[in-house]
Amino acid sequence: MAEVFSKSRTGIKGLDEITGGGLPAGRPTLVCGSAGCGKTLLALEFLVRGATLYDEPGVFMAFEETADELTSNVASLGFDLGDLIARRKLHVDYVHIERSEIEETGEFDLDGLFVRLGHAVDSIGAKRVALDTLETLFASLSNEMILRAELRRLFRWLKDKGMTAIITAERGNNSLTRHGIEEYVSDCVILLDHRVTEQISTRRLRVVKYRGSLHGTNDYPFLIDEQGIVVLPITSIGLTNEASDERISSGIPLLDAMLGAKGFYRGSSILVSGTAGTGKTSVAAHFVNAACQRGERCLYFSFEESMSQVVRNMRSIGIDFQRWIKYGLLKFHAVRPSEYGLERHLLTMHKLVDEFKLSVVVVDPITNLTLTGSLGDVQAALMRLIDLLKTEQLTSLFTSLSHVSTGLEQTVVGMSSLMDTWIVLQDIESGGGRTRGICVLKSRGMAHSNQVQEFRFTDRGLQPTKSLNEEKAENGRLK
């Protein structure tokens, strides 16, 4: 059996999963994309991670930016290039040719480049090399024939030296790269893309080619956050999660009673839908409150209200969120959905879920996310989110605003099939007054009530309405 070639881990979150273990070790990989799509950062992070995580020093040949510019550009990502250079883990060589200063007079080769690269590699014992962006040479030197022959020799040389290399190149109009460099680098090609649709930007990464290896072929969204590049190969999560038999309280005795007197399954997904003002957030708050009382941690994504607004409002129904926040049991993440793209929301959720040992997640409301992408995108993202939460055995509660015109029981995102339990809240007009009703539309794997139960909010939370007469009396007193 032929030996399977080894791979070199990039250390970039998600990329090693897509490529099944990293880039081909000891071979060049081409990273192409248009301006501003993150090529330089990917190449640089590959070296930084190599130096810090895998003890593989790297040489960065920069054809566009000086070492100082690079250092300050990536300082915000927590990469301390100066330190790595001082510890001889990284060597940055700025290669620059000013065409106006140069006269070409006959035969030449690029031995100078080879000598510099070879010297840098030998001086720190480098295992990795990044050339960013080699194609600028085409602008600097007019003799393309010599240049092409030398590039071919350069890639051969890199292979002979056993360097795992990233070569970046500009995207061409009809080809992967503007100057056809893909012709020389044939082992692995990664394409980066930066799209803006409806004013929201999404970066995507695709492994176009990976000779001799299986790889994910989708367009994977990726982000550049405060720690570098993160690729999201989350679609790979499947339906393999364990189902728990444990039941947890919804925090509302009435609702628990409707759910076979036990409440929700732990690790299930719950949808609370209703028209405006039916008390979706309050139902969510009860659930969070109950979890905090059990000493479990909760994460609350608020897409409509600020943290202090939710805290104030919930105080009126007798729920003290401030206390849970102080104990570190409740964490708020309040942000406008349009603040950034869907992928970034998803990633933020991922990160918070990872960082914060959680048991309950609330997204209020999920319908606002539809502002950030097409219906299909939102559904795909939600599916990934729910898969993630279920794998982690987290119980999730989503609120959803339904419009009267589209029917009370219609959820805008059409995501009810993803949910295990669906609770509908509604306005009930009766006898010149309004009251609210709650019913369980579905709840997988348990006996549940099919009644619409009337309820109202009091300063002790959600309470069932005892009888119509009592309600009338109450209303009368309020007037």
Add this chain to the structure above:
Amino acid sequence: MKKPKASTKATSKVEDSEAIWVLYLYVAGQSPKSLTAFANLKKICEEHLAGKYRIEIIDLLETPQLASGDQILAIPTLVRKLPEPVKKIIGDLSNTERALVGLNLRPVS
């Protein structure tokens, strides 16, 4: 023909110290291109700068650390250090016309 030696070598014929030309020729070992370049350079200098030039040969195989200072990529590269401004000419200097233009020894026609 005089072969460039591996070590840094100076050929100086100084008459007028004010107008002295300092030329660095970067090579990588004794390749045919480098030898041709040195021969051509010698010829040009003798014809146009007789007695007021100095050529230094820098072999990058021996002193690779010198390559980045003058931003050397192509071999051979001739760098006119003095008189300023610094000029760079790449190639084996077989195109004498362009070499002279590059050195500012002849105005662009």
